[in-house]
Amino acid sequence: MIRIYSFIFVIAACLSLAGCGFHLRGSQTLPANVKAVAVNAAAPHSRLQRSLEDRLDVYQIPQKAYQTVKAKGHNDTVLIKLMPETVERRLLSVFSTGQVAEYELIYGVSYQVTFPGHDPIQAYFEIMRDYQDDPDRVLAKSRELDLVVSEMRNEAADRIIRRLALQASEL
Template identity: 50%
Template sequence: MKLFSGRVFLLIAVLVTLHGCGFKFRGSQPLPEGIQQVYLADPKEYSPLKRALKEHFDFYQIDYVANIPVAQKDQTIAIYLYPDSLDRRLLSLFSTGQVAEYELVLTIKLQVIFPNNEPQIVEFDITREYQDDPDAILAKSRELDLILKEMRNQAADRIVRMLPSLDSREH
């Protein structure tokens, strides 16, 4: 019984310490009040990044609007996506000279405009390593599609999370 109560005390002490220093699980911190509605523009109507961003908006309970009503111009954040680009960098070769491993670099560029503020251009990269196998072309093609989807989801999450730091209205 003493061992059990010692563990409980230790657990409570760790939780109180973590809470006291401001630790929060990733994704558990709500966005500020001013980020409630976002206009999203993309040259490609059905781009994978735009779809991923819409899913993240739903998760964070941010309203997505297809156009900015005149009455809400001073309340709506506008995000303009540029076409993303994917680069492959050679990391290693098989002894036969065929590519064994790539580094995939997805470059994301966007413009964010907060009401009554100057436009801000944001650009960042998401990287992953990808092992190629010339004997399993079909499986590797599917794996590449899954990796790209995961990279775009990570980019969407990063965009939503950076919005509060880009907002200069409260500073």
């Protein structure tokens, strides 16, 4: 009997979430008016461009070559132009010896989105992380820094896709 009530509760919860427009965060889709996305970067083959293209594949969003779209003028393709990414470090704390103990990493992303038949939209955002530095483990901390920046890059790609889906639905 308790099993039936729990089953009914789960079904009711799913229906109420679906009815209010809730979507899982990893299930980005573009509206029907957008058939494909073309990505270009100011710095050819940048890491952010590769990350964004990989995330588009994960979300199963069709891609086209940017040069082909610009030359032929496809009316159903969104153009994304990535500006050079920036990574800055801000000092947060120091050891008693005066060596840096902790940084705040600031990953800045600037890009431009052009929807077919609309003016380009400029966008900029920052992703921040705290990073603890240990002068005794320089090699390990260097590798950790690379991993943190890579994680920030993947988060930036996800954020671009979420914003793209939101902007496309508003047009």
